[in-house]
Amino acid sequence: MYADIELNTNVNEKKTRYKLFKNVLNMLIKNKAALIGLIIIFLLIIVALFGKFFMPYDPYVGELSQSLQAPSAAHIFGTDEQGRDILSRIIDGTKISLRVGVTSVAVALSIGTVIGSIAGYYGGKIDMLLMRIMDIILAFPSLLLAIAFMSVLGRGIDKAVIAISIVTIPEYARIVRGCILTVKENEYVQAARVIGNKDRTIIFKHILPNVMSPIIVRATLGISTAILETSSLGFLGLGVQPPLAEWGSMLGAGRGYFYNAPHIVLFPGIAITITVLAFNLFGDGLRDALDPKLRK
């Protein structure tokens, strides 16, 4: 009998989620700005995956005699201080930026979800302790804390991912905790408890799938913040190290030459702006599509 109840509950939840997904998709398609963001993201993914087929030159090989060349037919975005083609380096940098952005959000979201779920579901002293720890991390300006972590972890892509993840865990923990608090006394949760489900099953199988909307929105917007922070760390010389073609480190390396060759800092900055803009447009559209008031 209990298995039948659980089966019916699962089927109803799946139907509701499919209906919600269809409604959200319809609203997203109608939102031109979100659609533009999504198309740009799609193109960025294509460039990240198949970039080597678009690069006119090797991004890591340059001729010093061709250094700091202005944009021309041979080098559409010009060359950098080592004579490397800037367009090729920007294409190569796409996969680095997306990788760090998505990975750091994935890590922060996973850990934040566990912390927020435990704090929200169990409440009491566990909730107080976990949220005070999150408050302490949130007491720092996030970029400053990421810089401080980089100063001790060392430099490199993986260290940048760790630093950016750590400073954003509290945001996801708070959102998940808030979501769990709003639904943990709902009837379907009580029903799941009554039929003998373990706490872990209730949280991850019943509660979280029904409160994913704000979490998904925050994660999408979080990717844009992570990409900005990665480029900031790269610019300061702390993040991804040369010769890797990370956009922020390209700007940092180009700082000494931009008086005479402004193109060296123009195009990497445009790349960062377009990428972040795309995720912001899509994230804003997703938030509107998932807002129950707007859906009505």
Added chain:
Amino acid sequence: MLKYILKRLALLVPVIIGVSVLVFLVMHVFTTDPASIILGQHATAEQVEKLREELGLNKPLYVQYFMFMKGVLHGNFGNSLITKTSVTNEILSRFPATIELALVAIIIASIFGILMGILSAVKQNSIVDYISMFVSLIGVSMPIFWLGLMLIVLFSVKLHLLPVSGRITIGMEPIHITGLYLIDSLVSGNMAAFKDSLKHLILPSIALASYSTAIIARMTRSTMLEIIQQDYIRTARAKGLFEKTVILKHALRNALIPITTVIGLQLGSLLGGAVLTETVFSWPGVGSYTIDAILKSDYPVVQGAVMIFATVFVLVNLVVDLLYAYLDPRIKYS
């Protein structure tokens, strides 16, 4: 209200203690041994151990933490490993530069952000609204340091209108009163210094203000749109009041409560952005000092600067909370 203030102040203490624990752990547990850094790579193991004993680094972690907190409470963050000068003195001498930059940036962000937000809300779905919100979206998407570089290229390198870097032309510094050059030069009547320091401030403060302007504009727009739908606004219009009076006197006044909160929170996060802006413009503030220290593994400086930034951030957030409670009486009783 007093009870609320005391409650919030009481909550501040564990947060500051937690911040100090995190800073201490990060700097003492995960970093290279400072004794090795001071003595260099050619030092023997015995020399390193002797220096560790002198610096108290061989004591248990909790003893080192108490020594660290004792220093912090006396305003002593130790000496720089590189320059051997007092970290506290160096940070204090640079703090006014960072504060001046952050204050000018928040004033710019508040004025332009609120204006853009009001315009967008009043002219919702018009070309003004679309342009304003698009500009805001670009503002939150664009790296501050890139905007700073582009401003330098345009206004300094190409047009020669504004200086490239620094805080003031050498030799023109005003008499030291507060450390804020704009105020010091006005108070001492030194208009040449005032104009010069203002010229140096324009580009870095615009770069630093860009992100906050966008956030404040978006927040103002959404808050104003909610308020404009309210019944009392419809009543004000029905009474025949001028639209300007309805918007500025009735709608904006109530919208200012959440907007003030956002402005206050932005002031805290401007401290993080100041690190980037100071690096681009060679602004002699705490931010650029911190980055230099990180690149040279000068941990006492990093420790002191991060601790001070975090404490200021927490205090600013506390002031914002109290201001919000003062402006909105409902908060006090929640």
